[in-house]
Amino acid sequence: MNKNQLIIFIKNPVLGKVKTRLAKYIGDRSALQIYLSLLKHTFKITKELEDVVKVVYYSDVVEEDDMWISTSFGKSLQEGNDLGMRMKNAFQTAFNEGAERVVIIGSDCFELTQNYIEHAFNILNSNQAVIGPAVDGGYYLLGMNRMYSSVFQDVEWSTHNVFVSTFVKLKEEDIQFKLLPVLYDVDRVEDVPELLQYNVILKA
Numbered sequence: 001m002n003k004n005q006l007i008i009f010i011k012n013p014v015l016g017k018v019k020t021r022l023a024k025y026i027g028d029r030s031a032l033q034i035y036l037s038l039l040k041h042t043f044k045i046t047k048e049l050e051d052v053v054k055v056v057y058y059s060d061v062v063e064e065d066d067m068w069i070s071t072s073f074g075k076s077l078q079e080g081n082d083l084g085m086r087m088k089n090a091f092q093t094a095f096n097e098g099a100e101r102v103v104i105i106g107s108d109c110f111e112l113t114q115n116y117i118e119h120a121f122n123i124l125n126s127n128q129a130v131i132g133p134a135v136d137g138g139y140y141l142l143g144m145n146r147m148y149s150s151v152f153q154d155v156e157w158s159t160h161n162v163f164v165s166t167f168v169k170l171k172e173e174d175i176q177f178k179l180l181p182v183l184y185d186v187d188r189v190e191d192v193p194e195l196l197q198y199n200v201i202l203k204a
Contacts, residue, residue, distance in 0.1 A: 006049065009105070043067050134182065
């Protein structure tokens with residue numbers, strides 16, 4: 001049985017429902033285009049992962065006919081009142097299914113690569129957790145080799161304090177962890193990595 005599980009949290013790509021902070025500056029359609037590009041990037045860097053069970057967790061409804069082909073990706077629905085509870089439930093499900101190393105990513109990071117994800121799983125062979133901090137104060141990746149529920153509790157989600165709060169919790173509980181490099185999540189105008197591409201979208 002495969003002992004590695006990758007959880008991929010995505011939002012259903014619906015006009016006006018994704019990248020809302022970006023949409024304030026570039027409009028709903030351009031924000032949706034950016035999010036679709038992010039989804040394609042996330043698919044590209046995960047589809048070739050070997051020895052990993054991959055499960056896509058949708059925000060609102062499970063899509064049967066999309067890029068996440070069922071032969072390579074499991075599909076499920078996020079459950080919980082806030083992001084922390086939804087992630088906690090997904091991790092718990094993975095561990096209940098027999099996974100020994102569980103990594104979660106979102107679909108907001110253009111700089112994330114297959115190598116970073118593979119490295120995260122390798123880190124979990126000798127550490128209890130791994131975290132990839134984002135420039136905006138959140139994190140783009142979190143991994144654990146057992147359930148540490150506290151990292152999902154009492155966190156101000158979608159703020160610049162998410163990484164710091166999680167870092168402190170890991171330290172307080174004496175959880176051995178490693179950090180990945182700081183990368184950009186694309187949530188705000190200043191997070192868009194391809195400035196030329198962004199300028200073109202802005203003029204559209």
